[in-house]
Amino acid sequence: MHIIAFLLRRSVQAALVMLVISIIGFSIQDNLGDPLRELVGQSVSEAERDQLREKLGLNDPFWVQYGRFLSNAIEGDLGTSYFFKRPALDVIFDKFPATFELVLVSALIIVVLSVPAGIYCAVHPGSFFSRVIMSGSIIGISVPVFLTAIFLIWIFAVELGVMPAYGRGEVVDLGWWDTGLLTVDGVLHIILPAISLASIMLPLFIRLIRAEMMEQLGQDYVRFARAKGLSEKRVRNHAFRNTLLPVVTVGGLQIGTLIAYTILTETVFQWPGMGFLFLEAVNRVDTPLIIAYIIVVGGIFVLVNTAVDLIYTMINPMVKLPGESA
């Protein structure tokens, strides 16, 4: 029952955040460019313009216009892209699978590498291999994601010529989703972008897992479990479970940064995802598309943060959901 109350509370919060984002989005639209010029071009007389402006409601007060924008937005209409001449939301959702698959593959790389590396460094803090991982991680943090991407292209695509440098390769259309993960060409194309995107988050997670794991291994319950004669493997399992809590929270907090990095990675690799689309929209001053992107990204951000809170409570039953009585 508590979970329903929690979800309800979070939905109200999420709705509030989205409302704020929509106000920001609308004020951008209000101040950026002239929708009339996009509609009719330069050749229409001033009188006709005024008439059209009145008809479109562009002379109404800010809040009246905002109300109209909001009610359209709730029905899924965020305006029409000036460039594509299609609903902005449709254009963005067409690009969503590309970005999602990129993030998915990088997340896979991060999890597969950071968990063993972090645990190893925590269990053998002084060993040579741990020191290599830790110094490597500070170098990794210091290399901006777009430079990793450029270096990978330079080495593997230009010099060695073994990897494709840009685009998504061959994609399979599943009707509601186009995937690049089902063809060899598509998989080859995703490798370099996914490594670039993972490279910036990986050191952070290794350091985080190591620090938390070391802290857990110093706790009394670990000493107790060892004294009781539990195998080292089971002791580590106990400790690792508790390590996950802060890692999940911090991981969830990184979602905003991750979205920013997808823009950088997609730009370098000309990956046909939402981030690359957004930057093109900025260069073309395609206002409806810019706003639709901001609102979609805001929505993803709110959704992920709520999901992280839920997972957090599931991993640790000791955590009370906010609003639940003790």
Added chain:
Amino acid sequence: MMSAAEFRRRFLRDPTAVGAGIVLLALVAMAALAPVLAPQNPYDPMQLDIMDSEMPPSWLPGGEDRFPLGTDPQGRGVLSTIMYGTGISLLIGLGAVAVQMLIGVTLGLIAGYRGGWLDSLLMRIADIQLSLSTLMLAIVALAVFSAAFGPDLYSDLAIFMLIAVIGVAEWPRFARTVRASVLAERKKEYVDAARTIGLSPGTIMRRHVLPNTLTPVLVIATIQVAEAIVTEAALSFLGLGMPATQPSLGALIRSGFEFIFSGAWWITFFPAVVLILLILSLNLLGDWLRDTLNPKLRRGA
């Protein structure tokens, strides 16, 4: 608090810190002395010759000694553009952190000293802002500004926009740290004493509490300069930062990127190496300062 002599002794004993310090000092000197040291002024059209374009570094066939690291498509020496570009990157990094400090320290002092609803409000805003990611905020803000101003006006204002946006987006880091120190200091007797002799809250905060919060501020500032330089480089790489006529390291990397495919790797590679060295030395120094002065502070916490 440790004495200056002790601080120096510890610094000299740590080879990583000394190495990072030397690299940073060399880069700063290179940038500051660029007008004197640089082989040419890459932004003076009189000194450029289109016949010099896309020359490789001097040790490769086709290179000339006049351009040790080669030239870009406009015939500018890569070494000279790097020397000037490093200066712009450093300027934006330091400027942005100055803005962060000014806002963050002020609001942190107020939040910590006043407490109450003002404190809760400020910290709530700080939480929200931190969760939004600086880079994302900066991309959206600069995208809107550049679309609103048009490319010409925007490139004139870019340096101020970058300093302002990166400065405003990251103030919570300083505010939180200062607030935490103030909360600890506020309970101490010297604050009571100052209040008893009738000093105003403003004077107590500025003259007595502030100096005691400066150590963590210094630690954070070092790492924040590195972060600000990375953010600026990323924004310039996306074309939302410095223009090609007045490039920072990020803008140099952007303009050289497409030439990687035609084999002219040096236009991108050398600015990239300098950028990495700059960030790495600042990060290593920041980590060392934190471990030495205040082991309790943790990165990203």
